[in-house]
Amino acid sequence: MTSSSYSSSRPQSPPNVVSIAGIDPSGGAGVFADIKTFSALGAYGCGVVAALTAQNTRGVTGVHTPPVEFLRQQIDTLFADVTLHACKIGMLGNAGIVATVADRLSNWQAANIVLDPVMTAKSGDILLESDAIAALREALFPLALIITPNLPEAGVLLGERMPETLREMRRAAERLREMLPTTSERWVLLKGGHLPGSESTDLLFDGERMIELPARRIDTPNTHGTGCTLSSAIAALLPQGQSGSPNLVEAAVRAARDYLHRAIADAGLLAVGHGHGPVHHFHGLNR
Numbered sequence: 622m623t624s625s626s627y628s629s630s631r632p633q634s635p636p637n638v639v640s641i642a643g644i645d646p647s648g649g650a651g652v653f654a655d656i657k658t659f660s661a662l663g664a665y666g667c668g669v670v671a672a673l674t675a676q677n678t679r680g681v682t683g684v685h686t687p688p689v690e691f692l693r694q695q696i697d698t699l700f701a702d703v704t705l706h707a708c709k710i711g712m713l714g715n716a717g718i719v720a721t722v723a724d725r726l727s728n729w730q731a732a733n734i735v736l737d738p739v740m741t742a743k744s745g746d747i748l749l750e751s752d753a754i755a756a757l758r759e760a761l762f763p764l765a766l767i768i769t770p771n772l773p774e775a776g777v778l779l780g781e782r783m784p785e786t787l788r789e790m791r792r793a794a795e796r797l798r799e800m801l802p803t804t805s806e807r808w809v810l811l812k813g814g815h816l817p818g819s820e821s822t823d824l825l826f827d828g829e830r831m832i833e834l835p836a837r838r839i840d841t842p843n844t845h846g847t848g849c850t851l852s853s854a855i856a857a858l859l860p861q862g863q864s865g866s867p868n869l870v871e872a873a874v875r876a877a878r879d880y881l882h883r884a885i886a887d888a889g890l891l892a893v894g895h896g897h898g899p900v901h902h903f904h905g906l907n908r
Contacts, residue, residue, distance in 0.1 A: 636860035637703055638664045640853060641696070641722055642711030642739070643672035643684075643748065649899030650676075650846035655709055655853035657902035662880060664857040667703060669695045671722065672714040674748075678845055678894030684748065686714045689721045696725040706860035707733035709853045710765075712748050716756040723760035733859045736765035737852035738774050754778065762800050766859070767808040767870060769852045770797065772815040783815065787822060787833075794826040803828070808870050810855075812848070825874055832871065836882055843888030843898035850900055851881045 640655035648654060652668040659666030671692060675683035699705070708731045713719050726734065738757055740749040749757075754777060762768065775793045776783030778800070784790045794811045801807035811824045818838070825832040854877035862869045887904035 635663055635665045636706035636857070637667060638707045638709065638853075638856050638860070639667040639669060639699065639703075639705050640709045640711065640856075641669040641671050641713075642709070642849070643674055643714065644670055645674055645676045645846070647677045647845075647894060647899070649678065649893065649897075650849045651711060654846045654849045654899065654902065655711065655856075658850050658853040658880075659857045661902050661905060662854055662857040663861065664707075667699060667705070669699060671718050672712050672748075674712075677896065678898055679896035681748070684714065686718060689717045692718060692721050693725055696722070696729070700725070700729040700731075705729075705731060707735065707856040709735045709737065709856035710761065711737050711849055711852065712739040713753065713757075714748065715750045716753040719753050719756040720760055723756075723764060726764055731764070733856065734765045734767075735852050735856040735859070736761055736768045737848055738768060738770050738778065739848065740774050740777060758800055763802055765801065765807070767810055767855065767874075768797065768801070769810045769812065769848065769855070771812045771848060775811055784811075785816070787813070787816070790816075790822075790824050791831060794824045794831065798826050798828050806870070808874075810874055812851070814847070823878070825871060827870070834875070834878060836878060839882070839885050841885060841888055842896075843891070843900060844885065845897040845899045847881060847885065847900060850884060850902065851877055854880050 638659050640652045643651045645651035656666035673685040674681050772783040784793045790811055794809050797809045809826045813822045820835045821838045823834040855873050858873040858876050883904050884900035887901040891901055893899055
């Protein structure tokens with residue numbers, strides 16, 4: 622299924638989708654990348670700034686987090702006025718921000734929460750303080766419809782080394798699903814991009830079905846912000862699916878992966894920085 626076929630059931634007005642994440646000045650990751658993704662996939666993008674970074678395609682040189690009271694004010698002011706149909710959560714930085722985001726999203730009964738547990742930048746720089754890991758599991762996991770960790774993040778969340786084989790990925794996906802509520806539909810998308818090979822296989826698991834999602838690996842250095850882009854694509858597509866469909870999340874994930882694959886394939890058309898360049902969020906305009 623492609624992103625274009627998935628969006629054939631869009632409502633007349635675009636859904637409003639918010640990113641609660643950090644700012645990457647180079648535009649490859651974080652809120653800026655999320656809003657580009659929302660726009661490319663037919664959603665209206667909003668943003669709440671949970672962190673500021675001094676960052677380019679080569680690395681992160683500084684991180685600043687806003688006072689939690691101002692973060693609370695951002696969320697409350699937005700939700701008081703705008704009906705949000707989905708919420709993507711990315712870089713949060715520390716335990717206080719995690720707790721504040723969880724408290725306000727619970728208060729506003731936010732729908733279709735896609736949680737990308739961002740811990741490091743593509744360069745390897747740390748973006749989440751170690752004391753925030755438990756807060757992430759305890760406060761935000763219960764609210765998320767789907768979590769989208771990569772393999773290193775899965776290892777941290779589980780308190781063990783990262784999965785190194787597809788078999789270990791399956792077990793990790795099962796254990797991550799056990800951290801989510803069992804009384805309602807919840808999903809784990811475990812991303813396998815860190816495994817070697819010509820294919821990159823993700824696992825999508827809802828507690829019963831383990832769906833393998835393979836894709837051809839593209840040889841390119843331009844992969845900055847792939848995790849942000851994938852999770853925001855899922856958030857943009859979820860409200861545009863057929864309400865009540867038993868395959869709504871699966872369809873959104875498949876369409877989001879298709880969008881990201883094309884964005885990576887066309888990343889070479891951009892000339893941004895001298896490190897890990899961004900993916901091409903608006904690749905559809907070039908086709």
